[in-house]
Amino acid sequence: MASRSRSEMEKKRGRPTAAATPVHSHSRRKKSPRLLLSRNSFKASFADLPSDLLMRLAAPFDMPTLWAASMACQSWREALRPLREAMVLLRLGKRYKHGRGPGIARPNPRRALEYFLKGADRGSAAAMVDAGLMYWEMGRKGEAQALYNKAAELGHPVGQCNLGVCYLEADQPNPEEAVRWFYQAAQAGYARAEYNLALCLHKGRGLKINMENAAKWYLRAAEGGYVRAMYNTSLCYSTGEGLAQNLRRAREWMKRAAKAGHSKAQFEYGLQLYSSGDMVEALVYLELATRAGVDDATHTRDNPYYTRLKQCTTMNWTQKSNQVQSKSCGKSGANLEQNHSQFDLQMTL
Amino acid sequence: MAKMIKLVSGDGAEFEVEEEVAFQSKIIKDIVADADDVIPLPTVSSKVLIQVIEYCRKHAAVNSFPLSPSSSAAAAASSSSSISYSKPVSDPALRAWDNEFVKLNNSSLFDIVIAANYLDIEELVDLVLETVADRIKGKQAQEIRRQFNIENDFTPEEEEALRRENSWAFQNN
Numbered sequence: 001m002a003s004r005s006r007s008e009m010e011k012k013r014g015r016p017t018a019a020a021t022p023v024h025s026h027s028r029r030k031k032s033p034r035l036l037l038s039r040n041s042f043k044a045s046f047a048d049l050p051s052d053l054l055m056r057l058a059a060p061f062d063m064p065t066l067w068a069a070s071m072a073c074q075s076w077r078e079a080l081r082p083l084r085e086a087m088v089l090l091r092l093g094k095r096y097k098h099g100r101g102p103g104i105a106r107p108n109p110r111r112a113l114e115y116f117l118k119g120a121d122r123g124s125a126a127a128m129v130d131a132g133l134m135y136w137e138m139g140r141k142g143e144a145q146a147l148y149n150k151a152a153e154l155g156h157p158v159g160q161c162n163l164g165v166c167y168l169e170a171d172q173p174n175p176e177e178a179v180r181w182f183y184q185a186a187q188a189g190y191a192r193a194e195y196n197l198a199l200c201l202h203k204g205r206g207l208k209i210n211m212e213n214a215a216k217w218y219l220r221a222a223e224g225g226y227v228r229a230m231y232n233t234s235l236c237y238s239t240g241e242g243l244a245q246n247l248r249r250a251r252e253w254m255k256r257a258a259k260a261g262h263s264k265a266q267f268e269y270g271l272q273l274y275s276s277g278d279m280v281e282a283l284v285y286l287e288l289a290t291r292a293g294v295d296d297a298t299h300t301r302d303n304p305y306y307t308r309l310k311q312c313t314t315m316n317w318t319q320k321s322n323q324v325q326s327k328s329c330g331k332s333g334a335n336l337e338q339n340h341s342q343f344d345l346q347m348t349l
Numbered sequence: 350m351a352k353m354i355k356l357v358s359g360d361g362a363e364f365e366v367e368e369e370v371a372f373q374s375k376i377i378k379d380i381v382a383d384a385d386d387v388i389p390l391p392t393v394s395s396k397v398l399i400q401v402i403e404y405c406r407k408h409a410a411v412n413s414f415p416l417s418p419s420s421s422a423a424a425a426a427s428s429s430s431s432i433s434y435s436k437p438v439s440d441p442a443l444r445a446w447d448n449e450f451v452k453l454n455n456s457s458l459f460d461i462v463i464a465a466n467y468l469d470i471e472e473l474v475d476l477v478l479e480t481v482a483d484r485i486k487g488k489q490a491q492e493i494r495r496q497f498n499i500e501n502d503f504t505p506e507e508e509e510a511l512r513r514e515n516s517w518a519f520q521n522n
Contacts, residue, residue, distance in 0.1 A: 046459055046481075046497040053466060056476040061486070067515050071490035071508070073499045155479060187444070 033123065047072075050081035059125045059154040063087050086124030089115045093130060109134060120147060125156035132162065141166070152181060157190035164196060168205070175206030186217065191224030215242025222253060230257035231265045258285055263292030355387045356402075358395040366402055371478035374468035386472045392467060400453075404473050407446060451480040455497050 049057075058069055058080055069137050070077045070084060088215060093115030095101035096108045113134040119127025133145035145166040149161025160181045167178035178202050185193030198217035201210050215236040221229030236243045238250035257265030270285030354371040356364045371388075372378040390398065430487055451458065458477050465473040485493055494501055503511065 044459065044463075045499060046455060047499045049459070049462075050466070051517045053462065053474070056474075057482050057485075060482070065486050065488070068488060068493060069485055071503075071515070072493045072497075075498075078510075155475070155482075169492045256501075257481060286435055 024098075047075055049079075051075075051077075054079045055083060055123050056154065058083055059123055060151075060156040062126075082122040083124055086122035086127050087120040089119035089122070090124055090127040090130065093119060094126065097134070103245065109138075120150070123154075125151040125154040125159060128154075129156060129159045129162065132159070136162075145170075152184070155188075157193060159194040160185035161190055161196060164193070173226040177206075179206035185221075189224065191221045191226040191229065194218075194221035194224060195226045195229045195232075198232070211236075211242035213242075218245070222256075225260075227257055227260040227262045227265075230254075230260060231262050234265070234268075263289050263294050266292070267294045270321075280348040297309075350518045354381060356398060357387065358398045359391045360394055360395050362395040362398075364398060364402060365393075366406070367409070370402065370405045370409045373408055373472075374470045376467070376469045381449075390468075393464045394460070397457075397464045399459055400457070401464055401468065401470070401473065404450060405470065407443070407450075408472065447476055451476060455481070455484070 017073065054076060058066055061083070066080065066087060068084055070080045092101075093124045095104050096115060097112035099105070099107035113131060116127050116131035116134060120131050128147045128151035132144040132151070135141070135144035135147065145163065148159045148163040148166060164178040164181035164185070167174045168179070177302045179197065182193045182197040182200065186197045194217050198214045198221060200206050201208070201214035201217065215233070218229045218232045218236060222233040233243075234250045234253035234257060235241070236250075237246045237253065239245070254265050254268050255274065258269035266285045267289035268283045270289060273279075273282035273285060352368040353365045354368055356366060356371065356377075358364065368381070368445070371381070379387055393401070449510065458481060462474055462477040462481075465477065484496060488496065494500065501508075
């Protein structure tokens with residue numbers, strides 16, 4: 001009974017015969033022969049989505065989503081099998097990379113790469129990205145870029161962002177292409193890409209310099225949790241570059257950056273706390289910044305006020321509160337805010 | 350005078366489109382190269398063909414006339430990101446138009462992606478797949494079925510076995 005209704009429906013839809021149809025000898029993607037089958041109604045539905053399209057669709061899915069989609073119906077479960085296998089391989093690869101998991105004593109990069117590549121072969125965009133990263137770390141940049149490209153085409157934001165960085169750092173940099181990929185990934189809400197895009201707008205790489213838009217993207221990335229963007233956003237607010245000057249917000253973002261571990265921000269925040277009288281907390285942050293090497297920042301090197309503070313921070317904790325309360329360190333912090341640190345300008349994979 | 354291509358839908362309706370619009374479809378481009386200006390598309394209904402042509406028309410126009418930064422900024426005022434970008438491919442105004450275009454029910458999206466796949470219009474396929482993927486992300490199987498009107502053809506035993514398999518899979522993550 002089912003087959004009879006199927007053939008009737010095919011007749012209605014005018015199933016193409018060899019003579020009438022344009023010949024797709026050059027189509028790049030395999031088309032599933034199950035194209036026109038319906039199940040619960042005369043109209044085909046998403047249950048009949050060709051498996052190659054479903055694979056493309058699901059390639060950037062994370063594990064929970066992939067498993068949920070696999071449970072939707074039999075055809076989806078079947079079509080998504082390679083991706084599920086890829087996920088398992090990806091997980092194994094990660095275990096070998098970090099040297100963690102049952103039966104794995106230490107990191108094994110060779111095995112990790114092996115598993116990542118197997119996952120990539122089965123169509124997992126995440127596996128492609130991880131394999132690419134292994135190659136990049138080994139210095140095999142060409143192979144890394146090829147994998148990032150595959151992942152990027154499948155819509156994986158990390159792949160897209162990494163591909164952008166490849167284009168920027170190539171022997172023959174192609175900043176326009178880099179920006180194109182940063183923008184795609186940024187559209188997907190990937191904070192690091194939003195930051196990289198802001199940086200390009202800020203420095204005029206691949207795009208005309210536009211501080212207003214750069215600041216907007218810094219802010220976006222900062223809201224997305226990217227620490228460097230928090231720091232740069234704070235600077236934009238404090239100098240009024242790209243954003244309307246707003247010292248309260250500048251301080252708020254500097255604080256968030258400091259708490260998130262940005263060492264220059266810790267220095268700035270430490271100074272903020274200092275000038276507002278929060279001595280002990282100020283010293284915590286200044287100490288953190290010093291240990292991270294911020295005291296080498298050239299713009300503050302010759303500042304006598306800073307040297308005094310530095311002396312304060314390298315002293316014993318119990319002595320600190322007494323020392324700090326002495327008038328020699330009593331100048332207001334207002335002048336120091338003139339010595340703004342450089343914007344944080346770095347791109348990483 | 351732009352060269353016109355005639356497309357004939359499954360229900361016999363004819364649509365004349367400019368060459369550059371029709372050539373968004375790689376298949377059509379190749380057929381016309383073999384000197385054939387009337388192209389029957391029996392598997393594509395008129396309704397879907399109209400939508401596909403609309404997409405192709407918009408994208409053909411953009412590809413030939415890159416928008417200047419000022420006009421793209423004005424057009425993108427409503428979208429959340431106002432980035433000045435000169436390349437038409439990632440132009441925010443076009444992206445905004447695309448987002449409006451895919452505000453369709455799942456049934457229409459399905460028809461469009463099948464047609465676009467058949468006609469080899471890669472960008473449209475990507476656009477629809479991306480849209481559908483967003484509607485799937487973060488959902489449970491039952492919600493996905495409801496969203497896309499998919500019949501649950503697993504037996505209860507199979508479903509139970511799958512659920513057990515899944516919990517094992519998630520355990521060691």
